[in-house]
Amino acid sequence: MRSLADDLRGRTDAELTALLQARPDLARPAPGDVTSLTARATTRASIQRALDGLDLAHLQALEAVVVAAPASAGEVAGLLACDVARAEELTGRLRELALCWRSPEGLRPARPVAEVVGDPAGLGPPGADVPQGSALEQALAAQDARARSLLDALTWGPPFGALGRTGPMAAAAAGLVDAGLLVRLDEDHVQLPRQVALALRGGRLHRSTATAPPEVEHSALDPDVVDAAAGGRAADLVVLVTELVDLWGARPPRVLRAGGVAVRDLTRLAAHLEIDPDQAAWLLETAHAAGLLAVDDGGRTTEPSATWVPTTLADEWLEDEPGARWAALAQAWWTMPAAPSLVGAGPGPGSGAGGRVNALSTHTSYPLARVRRQDTLRAMAALPPGTAPTEDGLEGLLRWRHPLRTTRLGGEHGGTVVVLREAEWAAVTGRGALAGPGRRLVTAGTVEEAAGLMEPLVPPAVDHVLLQADLTAIAPGRLDGPVRTLMHLVSDVESRGGATVHRFGEASVRRALDAGWSADRVLADLAAASRTGVPQPLDYLVRDVARRHGQARVGSCAAYLRSDDPALLDRVEHDRALGLLQWRRVAPTVLVSPVPASTVLDVLRDEQYGPVVEGGDGGLELGAPRWHRTTARPGAPVRVSSVDEVVARQVVALMRRGEGARASGLDDAGAHTDPLVVSAVLREAAATGEAVWIGYADEVGGVATYLLRPESVVGGRISATVGDGNALRTFLLHRVTRVRTVD
Known part of the structure; x- marks a missing residue:
């Protein structure tokens, strides 16, 4: 196998199905063949997404492959300070995810992986003139204390150091550069080569191994x-x-x-x-x-x-x-x-323009x-x-x-x-x-x-309360059903906890009377729900509120207020809190107001006068409380991955058909038109030195075919030689309509 594409072509359908399930972004949209799959799997965004899902052990194993490529399981095990079986397990998973591929010489990372990983484990690039083997060990052993301290400071990264142009450290750095143990970047900066750093680290990538999960402090x-x-x-x-x-x-x-x-x-x-x-x-x-x-x-x-x-x-x-x-x-x-x-x-990732x-x-x-x-x-x-x-x-x-x-x-x-x-x-x-x-x-x-x-x-709900003489009721658990409805109507929650305390008051009892309940019904239902009977203070409270309830009646005038008690109307008429109602006395037992009846009713109830609504025939209109409801509007479902095993198998079958058409030699069977795939194929050709056929659109819309040998693909421009020529020409990447590798 010469590349990741060859590695993927050699995999079974089950292995490709597992890859698409592990990296679902590769299946949307469905790739036409393995070349398209490879191009998508080697984009920077897809690799970054795959790395996000890796744990630290697999990330360090990937760094080891980048450092030792082409790497064997033994080399990876040495860099990670673990046994070979664990190294094979880690690198096997990396290969399943198409982050690495197996060449005849050993395991290699997919080409853009090294770019995404950056400096692996804080190591610098390899040096050209670094002593090898025993010569490197002898060179390190020959350094004095000042030079060793300088090397120790750079050993675990970062591998770059800034030095003055004069002084003892500058002299020590100059000696290390002469010995091939440091590389001078400019007059003030030096770099520790990768080979030297690994020797100083004892052949390990990291100070401590992370091939197993850490021990978690817990109870x-x-x-x-x-x-x-x-x-x-x-x-x-x-x-x-x-x-x-x-x-x-x-x-x-x-x-x-x-x-x-x-x-x-x-x-x-x-x-x-x-x-x-x-x-x-x-x-x-x-x-x-x-x-x-x-x-x-x-x-x-x-x-x-x-x-x-x-x-x-x-x-x-x-x-x-x-x-x-x-x-x-x-x-x-x-x-x-x-x-x-x-x-x-305040302003943050969700607050947009700002504010709370x-x-x-x-x-x-x-x-x-x-x-x-x-x-x-x-x-x-x-x-x-x-x-x-x-x-x-x-x-x-x-x-x-x-x-x-x-x-x-x-x-x-x-x-x-x-x-x-x-x-x-x-x-x-x-x-x-x-x-x-x-x-x-x-x-x-x-x-x-x-x-x-x-x-x-879940603790079972209770079906009773304990009424107390201090106008409270204790619910020894979670209320549900008719008892919860009753207590919600005639009382207010005073405190919550293992046992909820409900408080009875004039406002809560009046709430039940406004809903059309009588005093006898309230007391009867409370007695049925209580294990302790109805205390006398609660009986007095309910009957006293019921006796005063409905003495004032509101009708439409815009509104009128009628009561058989003239003294009550005198108090209402002269109450400053009710001045907005603009009362006018039309009879000893009747007040009228230009304010709508619904507003008059709400204001009088807020001031604790306990009015009721009177109909056109003089009878009472006691309506049940209104419960607001609207149609449920479920939000859009959140889908992290839409690629299941069935979809993955269908995509694999599509790729197999694409590979078969390409092998049959049909016209343009091996050509790729997806811009993402076009860019990836050209970058791969530039890295390997292979030739490709491209379709190229000119200024007037015509499409010409060229045989290119790309040298570089940078900033949307392709530098390449054409045919057997040696002169470099520049092509615009966005004008390439299709690309096909040369078999």
Whole structure:
């Protein structure tokens, strides 16, 4: 085999299928033959993408191949200070990924790999006049202490040094240059040749070997304890999202003109749920990604502007089992491109022109956050169950598993700290360790499998409360079903935790009366839901509010207020807080206002007068509360790779047919017209000195055919000789219409 293309042609269909699955960018669009596949696999962008997925052991093995090429497994093992079997395993994987190919002399890197890798392991280029073998050892042994200190400073890189023109170090450097141990770049700079650096390093590439994952500092926990903690977290998550759906279903916040949720609405939600604004922003983004929230633009309602409301999918979600409800949220968080940690930040990668980043806005989109999230949790999945790694230990493991990507992402927007915090909120982890359901979700398990594992871990909902004499009720667990609906209507949550405390007050009781409930019904339902009976203070509160409820009645005038109690109307008429209603007395028991009845009703309720709506026949109109809903609008699915085994086999079959047509000698069967392939073939020909046929468009649109021997391809220009001539001519790369190698 003379090249990577020959190596790929000699592979089986199964091997090519595995290559396309490991490097899916090579299959889109489908290459017509192996030459096209080789050209695409040797582009800088594709190689960089492949290197991003390598761990540190494979990266160091690739550096060893670049240094020793053509390299044998024994040479790679010596450079990595490992056994030959491990070196063969590492280099075998590099060859499977088409980053290396096997020549008769040994393993060689694909041509652009060395350019992408740069200076391997901090080594400089080889020197031309460096002593070899025992002569090099003798030359190093003959150096004095000053010269050795200079060599030691350059041994592990960088291999370049700046020196003065005079002084002891300049003299020592001059002696090393004369001995062939340094190369002078100019009057002030020297370079350590690769051969000398390897000799000084003892034949190793790096100070410490990285052929195995590092030991991760951690705490060992009982997996059952971890799962139980995750189950409790899942129950909390389900409760919070249920409260969110109830709150925004009744009082949806408006959508900002620039998109997203206003800061005051986010703060109000955080206070209602008794969580931090950071967690509230995360909760909103996760619920939105799960399709439970969407924008209602008022197209089918009388709303004056767009609002954020729950979707019809939220109603289906509320009817699911707790495990399935958790799994839908956890899966949405696992795949969503949003970075909730950006909310509240100033200008950054997601904020565009600048300013504050609002929750649910497009500025929270940051796909690299998803990459960091998935890298982190997959690293945790590689640890034994019950392992709770420290932050530093997990960072070290990430730097080994994905060194290039981790270095590029760095600690941006919290990094590992943010991922671990959100994983706890999502109940994917418990007490810092990956839980069983979370592990199934992370390791490509189905949502149904994860839901099945979580279902028995979620504490069951309770169907009762404990009413207290201080006008509170304690829910000893998660409420669900009719009891949750009842307590949500007639009480307000005072504190959350393992046991939730609900507070009864005039406003909460009036809320039930406004919905058409009677005092007897409220007390009867509370008695049925309580294990302790209805305390006397609560009975007094409900009946007292019910006795005063409905004494004032609002109708249309634009609005009128009627009451059988003239003293109440006197108080309403002279209440300064109601001055905007512009009351006018038309009878001892009737006030009228030019303000619409709906506004009069809201204002009187805000001032605790407890009015009810009166119909045209004088009867009461008690309507049920309105729950806002809109149609679910699922976002575009996130696809990291669309090449499965079936697609890869189809692409391989297409390439085989292309290779067969090329071998049959059909006209232009071996010609390539893809600009990417054209450029790669010409660069390969320039590196190997081979000749190629090209089609070249002139100024008037005609296409001529030339036999070229490219010398270089730089800046969109090709320097080449034509035919048997020796004179260099320049061709413009963008005018080359096709290229075909000379067999």
